[in-house]
Amino acid sequence: MRIVCIGYGRLGAQVVQRLQAENHDIVVVDKDPAVLERRSRDTHARFLFGNAIDADVLREAGAAEAGALFALTRDENTNLMVAQVARLVFNVPRIITVVYDPAREATYRAAGIETLPLTVAGAEYLVSRLKEIPERRISLKEAWERGGGHAAEVPVPEPVSSARPPDQPFYVVVVGGGRVGYFLTKALLENNIEVTIIEESQKIYSLVSRQVDCPVIRGDGSSVAVQEQAGAGRANVFVAVSNHDHDNLIACQIAKNRFGVPKTIARVKNPRNEVVMQKLGVDVTVSSTAMMRDIIQSELPTSRIRTVLDFRTGELELMEYHLDTNSPVAGKCLRELDFPADCSVVTILRNATAIIPRGDTVLENGDVLLALVKMGAEPALRQFLLGSSSSPLLG
Numbered sequence: 001m002r003i004v005c006i007g008y009g010r011l012g013a014q015v016v017q018r019l020q021a022e023n024h025d026i027v028v029v030d031k032d033p034a035v036l037e038r039r040s041r042d043t044h045a046r047f048l049f050g051n052a053i054d055a056d057v058l059r060e061a062g063a064a065e066a067g068a069l070f071a072l073t074r075d076e077n078t079n080l081m082v083a084q085v086a087r088l089v090f091n092v093p094r095i096i097t098v099v100y101d102p103a104r105e106a107t108y109r110a111a112g113i114e115t116l117p118l119t120v121a122g123a124e125y126l127v128s129r130l131k132e133i134p135e136r137r138i139s140l141k142e143a144w145e146r147g148g149g150h151a152a153e154v155p156v157p158e159p160v161s162s163a164r165p166p167d168q169p170f171y172v173v174v175v176g177g178g179r180v181g182y183f184l185t186k187a188l189l190e191n192n193i194e195v196t197i198i199e200e201s202q203k204i205y206s207l208v209s210r211q212v213d214c215p216v217i218r219g220d221g222s223s224v225a226v227q228e229q230a231g232a233g234r235a236n237v238f239v240a241v242s243n244h245d246h247d248n249l250i251a252c253q254i255a256k257n258r259f260g261v262p263k264t265i266a267r268v269k270n271p272r273n274e275v276v277m278q279k280l281g282v283d284v285t286v287s288s289t290a291m292m293r294d295i296i297q298s299e300l301p302t303s304r305i306r307t308v309l310d311f312r313t314g315e316l317e318l319m320e321y322h323l324d325t326n327s328p329v330a331g332k333c334l335r336e337l338d339f340p341a342d343c344s345v346v347t348i349l350r351n352a353t354a355i356i357p358r359g360d361t362v363l364e365n366g367d368v369l370l371a372l373v374k375m376g377a378e379p380a381l382r383q384f385l386l387g388s389s390s391s392p393l394l395g
Helices: 010-021 033-037 055-060 076-090 102-110 120-131 140-145 179-190 202-211 224-229 245-259 271-279 288-299 375-386
Strands: 002-006 025-030 046-049 068-071 095-097 171-175 194-199 216-218 237-240 263-267 284-286 305-311 316-322 343-350 353-355 368-374
Touching: 002 010, 002 076, 010 025, 010 120, 025 033, 033 046, 055 076, 055 271, 068 076, 076 095, 076 102, 076 245, 076 271, 102 224, 171 179, 171 245, 179 194, 179 202, 194 202, 202 216, 224 245, 237 245, 245 263, 245 271, 271 284, 271 375, 316 375, 343 375, 368 375
Parallel strands: 002 025, 002 068, 025 046, 068 095, 171 194, 171 237, 194 216, 237 263, 263 284
Antiparallel strands: 305 316, 316 368, 343 353, 343 368
């Protein structure tokens, strides 16, 4: 069986040794090259350098063919995000991850992500769990609503209603007191919006607590206890702007599912994580990298692709594609074309004239197509309309 192991620290190395003894096909992923250099010379596992919260890294590791995935890094939020990406994108049937906060364990376990608070001594036990039949999967939201599904083991309160008293001031919780969180908070305070900042770093906490006129709490923004201390139960908006996508994702999930916050916003450093994080429950994702890319592409004189409108909450984009002689669809009738899923041609611009697309409409060299497409399906539509010559930078 193909097994993907994320993290090659003390526990990961022990688990890999035991998996090899059972003749499994093992792929190990770790983002620390120094750790990978210390791997045993006699191991038959394949090792891959990279950050496994990136779906492309998991794809390279063979997650699509994996029968199981172990998330064993020292960072709990990394483990939880990797586990959810493996479930959502690759439908890995068995996922086991290490967590350290008991308040989280039962909820994620009830959602089908088996969580185990293990040490190196427990590696043999962890491997033995592969032989057991996985429990029925439910959604993460349902797991929260059930109080974690294992209330006898770890009590998890029912989520607070998202209804807010009409006379209550608008309240925002911001996770991350760095530059982004600091200037965001200043802007909110200038508009008479109540704000609380959560910051884990002692250095940043000391600085920002002296510079803003609002409560600043030092702690892990993805901790249930810390969010409760910040008053997340009465927040209208929860914003996670730390430097780590996995921390922002887990923080938003807890705010929404545990405390019923109606709107969550997450900063995303890797644009490829945007669609995944939205599918995992974050209401709005903001990627400065993607924004700058879109601005640059719109200014390029030879650009064949342009983002016209971005519907973040619905994972939709209105895209503009310029057909030329290299376009595979030029000269073909629309009804003859088998368009990729999750896209629709809205209109065709030809010689400054708008054409409503019909089945018998023939696409021509020089046409500009406006298409509504789901964010995850855009690369497939780009390839379909423009061929391999289209630059990934412009997508």
